[in-house]
Amino acid sequence: MRNDRPDDSDSPDGRIGAALNRRGFTTRRLRVRLAVGVLALSLVPVGAVGFALYRLTNLGGPDSVCDGAATADQVHDLLGSGRISERKSIYYSATETSTGNSCSATVSSGLFNTSEKTVRFTVVLNSKEDPAELAASDARLFSGDSAGSVTPSAAWAVLPDGCQKGLRAEIRTSETGNDEARARLAVAFANAAAKTRSCADRKLAAPNSLSANGAETDPDWANLCGLPGFAPAKNPEAQWHMPQQVTTAFGPIWSCTIGGDPSYDSRAQIFAITTEPRTTALTQKDGKESSDVGRARWVAGGTLVATCQGKDVFFTVNGGYTNGLEKPFLFPDQKDLLRQFLTAGGKAIGCEPIL
DSSP states (O other): OOOOSOOGGGSHHHHHHHHHHHTTOOSHHHHHHHHHHHHHHTTSOHHHHHHHHHHHSOTTOOSEETTTTEEHHHHHHHHOSSEEEEEEOTTOOTTOOOTTOEEEEEEEESTTSOEEEEEEEEEEEOOSSOGGGGOOTTOEEEOSSSOEEEOSSEEEEEOOBTBOTTEEEEEEESOOSOHHHHHHHHHHHHHHHHHHHTOOSSOOOOOSOOOOOOOEEOOOTTSGGGOTTOOOOOOTTOOSOOOEEEOSOOSSEEEEEESSOTTTOTTOEEEEEEOOGGGOSOOGGGOEEOGGGTTOEEEETTEEEEEETTEEEEEEEEEOBOTTOSSBSSOSOHHHHHHHHHHHHHHHTTOOOOO
C-alpha cells in the first residue's frame, strides 16, 4: 500500500532536529540546556546572542576531528557541549605511530571562552617495550570484541584484527572520571585508525562494561597478588609497609604492584600477565629458550612468552630492586620468584603447565 504521508525529515521540526544532531545536541538533556541558554540570552543585545551561541554550540565547527579520529558527537559525549577546535602536531599523520605524532581536540564554552576541555589522540606501537608498560594496577579493564583499559590519566584500545600487532589507540585528557565515555572514545578512535590504515574488515564494538578499580590492600605473603600458592621468599630486611594493588580482571592485561609508585620508586615490584597478544608486536618466535623456565621463552627485559590455550601469553616481572639497582630488594631469589609466578599465574588463567 502506498504511503502518502510526508517524510518527517522535510518538515520544519525534522530539519531543526537534524541540524541540532549535527551540532552535538543529540539528546533531550542537551537540547533543554540549549533552550534555557537561548531564553536567558534573549534578554541581552542581538550581537551578544550570536556570540554566545557561537561559544555554547559547535556552530561552524568541524563534524569530526583529527582526520576522522572522532566525530563531534563523540567528543561532546566526553567533554560536554561547546565549540570544537583541533590542534595537530607539526607533522601529524593519522597513519604514523609515535608519541609525538598527536592531535588534540578542544571544546570551548562560556561567553568569554572561560572553559576549555581537551582530549589528545595518539596511535602508539608497542613493539620493543615490555607489554607490561600498558599495565597499571589502578586500571579498569575491558576485553572481548574490543580490548583496552582506562586509568586516571589515559584510555587505550587495541586496533582490530587485521591491523599490525601492537598498535593501540590512546586518548589522554585532564578530565577525570567518566571512565565509560573515555573507553567508548578510545574504541571509536581505534576503529577510525583502522579505517585510515585500511587494515580491518569490521568495526570493534564499544565495551559493555569495565572492571572495578583495584583496591590497595596489605599483601597475603602466602597467596601474593591473589594468586593461590604464590609465596616467594621475602627479604627479611623489608620490614616497612608494602601495600599491594591488583587489577580485578585478567584481560587484556592483569597486573599487580607491591610497594610504592613504580614511576619513581625502583623498589616497587610489578607482575603482569598479558592475555591479549594483539597488545604487543612481540611473538613466540622472538624468544630465546632457557631450561630454567620450562616451555616459556624470553622475549624482552623481564618478559617471557608461553602458549596458553593456543595463543601467546606474556608473563612480566619488573622492579623490586634497591634504588642503586645493585641487587633484588624484596625477593632476593629471582629464579624462584619467576618459576613460582609462571606456575601460579599460569594456573590462574587456565594455562597448561609451563614448567
